[in-house]
Each structure stands twice: as C-alpha cells, then as structure tokens.
Amino acid sequence: MNRVNLFLLNFLDVIFFIICVTFKILVYGRHLETGYIKTESLFIPTIASVIIIVSISFIFKTKVRSKMLYILNIIISSFIVSDLIYFRYFKDIISLPVLISGFQLGAVKSSVADLMNFKDFLYFFDVIFIVPFINKCVRSRKTDISISYRISVLVVLLFLGVLTDFKSFYNLSKEQPRLLSTMYNKVYITRKLGILNYHCLDIYNSISANITKLAPISKEKVDTIDDFMDKNKSDNKNLKGSVKGKNLIMIQVEALQEFVINASINGQEITPNLNRWVKRSEYFDNFYYQVAAGGTSDAEFMTNNSMYPAPAGAVYFLYSGNKFQAMPENFKNNGYSTAAFHGFRENFWNRDIMYKRFGFDDFYGEKSYRQDESIGLGLSDKSFLNQSLVKLNNMKSPYYAFLITLTSHFPYDAVDKYGNFDVGNLKGSLIGNYLQAIHYTDEQLGMFLDKLDENGTLKNSVVMLYGDHYAIPKDKEQQLFKFLNMSSTSDVNWEKLQKVPLLIHFPDESVKGVNNTYGGEMDIYLTVCNLFDLPGKDMFGKDLFNPNSQRIIFRNGSFIDKNYYYSSQDDVYYNVKTGKRIPENSSLKKDEEDVLNQLGYSDYILKHDAIDKLDK
Template identity: 30%
Template structure:
C-alpha cells in the first residue's frame, strides 16, 4: 500500500469544496466559514476511507462520490429556487414525477449548472492524464491524511451540536452543509419513527389550542343542508386580488364575487412538499402538513377523519375534480383516505384544450358543472372540491388564452411577473365562467361556495422581476406576508352583503369555518384549525416554504433566529422589524407544540 494519499483524492476534496462554496453562496448569498469547514469535513472523511482502497476501485468510488455530490448540488439549487427550502433525501420518493413536471424543471434549469460536472471529465480521462502529469510532488502522506481526520471529526461534532440548537432548516444547512444536512435529517426521521404513538383526541387538542372565540356564534348553520362547492385556485396569491394595473383589474371576477362574500385578506398557505395535494389534504382535514413528506404519501392507506366523511354522515354525496392523472402525487390513495365517494380526473376531463398539467380551467369548470347538475337533478345534496390548474408554474398560456387576460404595459414583457399575472388573470376569467354557469344551473344561490389559493406562485429571481413586484405592492416583497399570502373568499347562502374579515388564518382554518356555516358539530373531531368567522385572535404555523418556527398572529409574523430562543417580528400593520421578546418566544413554543401534536396525530392514524 502506498504511503501517500493519492493526488486524485486531493483534487476531489478541492473540487467538492469549490462546489459546496458555489451551492452555499447560491442559497445563502454569503459564506459561513465554520459551516463551510463542517461541510468539507463531512466530505473529507469518506474520501479518506475510499483512498485506502486499491487502484481502480478507489477511482471508481471517488468518481461515484463526486457525481452524486454534483447531482445533489444542482438539485439543491433548483429545489431552493422553487421551494425556498433545503433539498433532503426524502424528496427522492417523488423522483418518478420529474417527467410529469418536466416543464417546471426546465424552467428552473440554468446552463451554468453544467459547470458542476466539468471535473468529472478528468475521471474519465484519468488514465491518459496520469501519464502526462507528474503527481509525485502533489501527494499527501498517509500520516498527515489520517491526522486531518481528527479535526474533521471535531468539526462534524461541533456542527451537529450547533444544528441541534436551531429550528430553521436553512440555518441547519448553513451549519452542516448539504451532505451533513442529509445525515441529520435521516437521524431525526428515525427518531420520530421510534417514538411511541400517542393518543390524541379532541379534548387533548382543545386544551392546547390558543384561539379564543366570540361568545355569540355568528353564521352558525346559515348554510345548513346547502350544497358545498370549494374551488382551489392554483398558485393564486392575494396581492393580485382587487389590484388594478393601469385602469384594468387583474381579477375582476374574484373582485365581484368577494363583494357578496366573506373575504379573508390575512390568509396564508401552509402547504409542505406536496404543494397542491397538501392544500387539498389540509383543507379537508384541518391537519398541518408534515413539511418534507407529502401528505398523500404520509397518510396512504390510512383512514383520516375529514370534511368529506363528516358530510357523508349528513347525507351528502362527495366528489373531487382534478384534471391531471389521479396517480400524480398518489391522489388515488389520498382521496380514498379522505373518504370521497368518487373522483374525476384526466380520464373524465380528456386531453382537449390543454394548459399546463390538464385541460383548461374553462373546460374543467364546464365538465364539472355537468356532474353537479346531475347531482341536483337526482335530488342529491353534494360536496364538490374542484382543483383548478391552468395558473401552474411556469405560467405559459397559449396565445388563444392570452387574449382573454389583462393587457399589460410593455415593461412586463418577457418577465416572470408578467407571465404570472397573465396566468392568474386567465384563472380569474375561467372562474367567472364558472360562476355564470352555476347561476344558469340554479346552483349559485343554493350553495355554500368557498374559493382559496392553494400556495404561492410568484418567482422573483432577478432584479427586473423584483422591481416590478415592488412597484405593484408599493413596498418590498416580504417572503412570508406577501409570498405566502393567498386569498380565501366564502359566500354564505342567503347573505348578499360582503364583508372583509381581518382575522389571520391559514388552510387549517377552512374546515372548521365551513363546518360552522353548515351547522356541523366538531366537538369530538381532532381539528387543528379555527372558525375564522368566530375568532377574536388566531395563531398559525408555517413550515417548509418558511423555516420551521415561522408563525403569524393578529399583529406580527415571527421568523426564528439561529438559536431556539431568538428571532424577529415583522408587524403586519407597517412591516417594521424588531427582535423577539418573551411573549413571541412563548408563542413560538406553543406553535411548535401544536405542529408536533399534529405530526404525532398523523403517525397515530390507523
């Protein structure tokens, strides 16, 4: 065995160090030296072990390690661009969906990412390069290499200790690096699986919830025995509602609808990795998303207490409508777990007039109305959950649909903001056709209708787009208060006058709000949300698209700091920022307790 640590191993460490710097700067926009050294330590130790192998085996393993880290690095950057979250090994479960969402993947790809793989050419040509390069003076003695392992192990131990004292996934990544973050995530997941299942019931939860209600319950049973229609709008954010560009409204149909409905402008998405399917799950269960695991995977084959099950007990027929293949995000299992009577997917909606991942919203609504009319003619009261798709990233509308959207000034041409506004404008147009069809079918006045945005949509990855959106908002674009703010509009039957309800809410609050209007009794149900029409105050937690520990109450948004007892508040009223105080840290502990309780409840379901 050579007494030297091979030249190829030395260059591999250097190469991976450069890549980790590139990824870290792409995500963090700064370099944490201690975190960088910890990341290099995580990479150095396996390279040390590989180097003790002989000849070609060593070269092969070094190549595989380099290739895996290179792929992981590119994936992490693209993943963060879209999700604003750190990629983990758990996301590999959804690799089979990459082909389906290839348009979104291509939209995120940048040609410079290929530089992450350029050094792999050296491995392929190594035999020839070795003849040409004298590496004898560039090798490191084995004693020195082994001596390096000691501080590397210490850096890893220190990094893990520091990461254990922080809530934010981004800060954990900054402390550990990409590879180290995977190991710590895996350890955390194993620990969660080994925890004993706890018995969690409505009484247990009620003692730990923090949302006081109004004494005189408003709108209770105002929609009793009425049809229920809930429309989920893809990627629609709240700042576009009631917004004018020039003299034109971006969402004239939603604006008209909210004038005769209860409109909740301080409403936020709470989805995790499952995005749209997570929104479907949360809306129908009032259970928080896990974050890194899509809820369709987490509750697969489990029986979940839900709005569809509750309504079935009250004599409703329940159906969900989604124009993509039902197997995408395992929705076939999701709908079965939620207890829907039937679902309609691509098989029913067909493949005419395609936009994004399914038929156009116009065709979705048109074919959905046929089924709703059939239910009415059969004398069935029904619950229909309709999932619109046309405003999906990367926001590419056919020319025939662009003519139906708002005319934008020239400065929006070839911008992500312009494409996004056009897509939402089309989604609004299609929703307008749906409202008219409901009126013609005699279903509009006889139904409780709720409309909400599932999750954020706007991507502001360059200076042009950032300036455009700040012009629209007349203030900086906040990563929580703007980016995660989606609309909720609820039309109560027999209520003609609209009202703005300023109570802060999230997706978990839709089910209990709807249940109150229908007169459903949730006393014995495990419901993590709050009836927004009868709450003086509210506290909602957000994870995945914002660091775990992020929450919003009636007065401010809280963002966790680098340790568990630090953070900052951003006031809703004027966006002023201040450090955390005792009350906000106490609320942080409350929201973390509720999120953990929700996670334990999901695991306990049979």
C-alpha cells in the same frame, strides 16, 4: 522537495477532491445566504464533512480510491444541482421523502426545465475536464501505499473530521434544541452545517422515523395532544349553523395569489370576475397558504383535514394508509353526497387513493372528462369547469363538491392560448406570463360562477374559493416587487405577499364584506364545521368567524400574526407593521415553542396513525 512531490503525486486525487468539493459546497451555500447567516460560517462544518468522506476512501488502494472519489464527486455535484433547482421554486432543500415521490416530476417536466440554469452544470466541469486527468496521473504510479499507512491516515482524518463536525452539530443543537431531530427547518440546517451534513442527517432521520412508526403509541403523548385540542376549540358564537343543509362548492385555484385581486395593468383589471365576486362575498384579505413540499396536495390535505403537511415529502404518499377525520367523511355522515373534480390524472399525487380515504363518494378525474382542449399541463380550465357544471347539476343535494383547477400552473408558458390580455412591457417575463394565465382562469371562473347563479344553484349553496400556493418563486421576487412598485424588498414585505385570496359566497349574499382576520388553509375545515353545524374536533385550525388566535403557522416553524413575523430560516423576529427586526423576549420565545409543539403533535398523529386514538 522530492518527498513533497511524491506526496502530491500519491495524494493528488485526495487533495483536489477536498479543495474542489469544499469550494462547490461553499459556492452553493451563497444561494442560501440571506445576510444573517454568512457563507464563511459554513467552512468549518463543510471541510469537516468532506474530510470524513475522504478518510473512508483510504480503506482502498490508490486506483479504487481515485474511482470512489470520482463517483462521490459526481454524486455530490448532482445533489447540489438538484437542491439548487428545488430551492428556486420551493425555497426548501430536497429530502429523501421528496426523492421517493420524485416520479411525480415526470408530469411537470416543463416546470422543472424552466427552473434549470445553464450555470448549474458548471458544478460538473471538474468531473468532466479535470478529474479524469488527475486520476490518470495518480493511477500511473507503479507503487502503492501500504495498508498500515492507509489505516493511520484514515484514523487521523476520521478523528479530526468527526471531532470538528461534532462541534458544529453540538452548537446548533444548543441554539435550536429540537431542530436536528424534527428537521422542521431544512434550509437553516443546511446554512449552518452544509449540504453534506444535511443530507446525511436527513437520511438518518428518515430511517429513524420509519423505525419510530413501529413503536407503541404513548398514552401520555396522546393525552397531551387531547389537552391541546380541547383548548384549541373556538366558541362558535357567530354564524353557528347558519347554512346548515346547504350545498358546499369549494374551488381550489391553482397558483392564485392575493396580489392580483383588484390590481390592474395598462388600465385593465387582471381579475375582473373575481373582483366582482369578492364584492358579493365575505373576503379574507389576510389569508395565507401554508403548503410545504407537497404543493397543491398539501393545500387539499389541510383544507380537508385541518392538519399540518409533512415536514418532508407529501402526506399523500407517506401516509396514504392512515385513517383520517376528513371533511368529505364528515359531510357524508350528515347525509351529504360528496365528490372531487380535477381534470388531471387520477393517480397524480395519489389522489385516487387519498380521496377514498377522505370519504369522497366519487372522484371525477381525467378519465371522466372529454379531453377536448389542452392548455399547459392538461385539460383547460374552460373545458374542465363547463363539464364539471354538468356533473354538479346531477349531484344529489345536499352535497359537498371539491373542484381543483389546473391551467394557471407554473411555468405559465402557454401564452398563445391564454387569450389577448395585454401585459405591456412584462410580455415574455415570468410575472407577465402569470398575469396572462391567471387572467384566463379568472375569465373561466367568472363564467362558471355566473352560470351557477343563473341556474339557481347559488340560492341553496355556499361557494368557498381560495388559492392553493404561491405563483412567483422567490428567485423572481424582483419582478414581483417591480410590478407592485414596492420600494422596500424586506423579508417581511415578501412574506406579506405570500397571501392567497379566500372568498366565501353565502346564499342571497347574507354575509359579505372584507374580513381582516389573519388565517390560513388550516382554518377552512373548522370554519366549514361552524357554518354547516358539523362536528369539529381534533383539528389544529380555527374558525375564521370565531378566531381564538390570529396566528398562522408555517411548516418550517415560521409564523405570522397581525403583530409579529418570525422567520425560522433566519431565527429573526420582526414587527409586522414597521418591518423592523425586534429582539427576542420571553413571550415570543413561548410563541415559538407553542408553534413547534403544534407541528410536533400533528406529525405524531400522522406517523402513528393516531387520529382515532384521540378522545378515547
């Protein structure tokens, strides 16, 4: 009994660390559980990773060891809380590239604060109230453990931890052979290996990727990508060059989702102006956002380049020194003047650098606008669009103008400035605040488009308007399902709600109607190339008027078309029409491989700055 008591006293800090940190990670894992991957399966890789950390602490004497474990407990708890907050909004796990560009959160601190939950900070309860007492007891011991004993314990624990952890890594690598190297599905990795293993793997792969950038470009790889690009081309029979020489006004609307179009609340249309313009345009009702961690910047990148966003972090930061074959440069090479318009800070998302890389002649940012009315994050959509109208009128035709709105940005908390749109019993909820915000933006867009119509601009211009990404985070999905009176809250139904509107208004409304083609933001650039008769090579998207595929690929390896939806985070296939799970077959497995190949090709081009090496 004395030996047991002595052992407990000598290793109380270690025992508590193993139990408490393992418990925290398993509790955190429940936030990622979907019903297909149980939290219980996390126990083995979690306890293994914790034991590996503990084993290393035995290098040090008792007092230093207890301090080290205390600091590690704080760090791990901080990562858990950060991951929880990040997951609530992005439905993804935070990564090293995201942390590197994390200073961007300073401008959207209200958004981050809104995602926080008081319960999150219970993860720090032990480090504040329990661990200091335990460490005091451990440090009060007069005798210390011999170096030989510590090394023996270190070797045994390290061996057991590594051996057990290796088995988990090996099993996952056999199940998803490319997952551990590409990190295309961070949530799935975390669900299978635990948060500690995920973050260690993320750091390793981030460092490895930077080293890989220095390697020479593989001619064989470039030839493979070239071959794919050639096969990916559309035939461009429909509407080829139909608006050649016209202006293009492209409007990216903050957090505009498709479910508000033609929807009402309390007898009031939520977006009456967009509803009206939908009828005057070609409207795509199966159009999806495809953004990743770069959010709005990913949407801009895809629509102007037809390349996939980065698997972690944002292209706008990670690859700001790359060459691109972007839409503005393409227009400029064909005699167009080009400009981007956004009423927020020029350096936010690195726009001041990236827009030059894309070939914009001018970028009208915060300093180019009178900051006469602020709503939410910055300049109101009303002031922004009115001032942009003046700038548009001064542009030399033909031109490409790219406008990005701001007011309808999460968390939609400027309700006192959105107007008097009555959302009834939804008042004060996130969905209610969003409906008020998007109703306000709809009003400003309606006035802007009407003015373009009245001054004759639309007679010589094409207007493309689309939403950049989702408005309602998944942790608020029940609010959305309730608003839409949806009884089935399946994964497929949630995915179907991740649509954003795309409308294309043609001069004299020569083309209009509802288009059921499945598409996404990757497809806008090639569609523009067809309509305006611009060169369109080395792109991953498709022409929406001449689709060679109806598949939409998401950054995490999931994909959807009119028949199937594959959820990579659960490794499950669904029938889109019935919503039922279906077994994997050789055809679906091939589709999954094709998806991963495309994502890999895009990543390779970005990592090696290889866009100008294609077709050489």
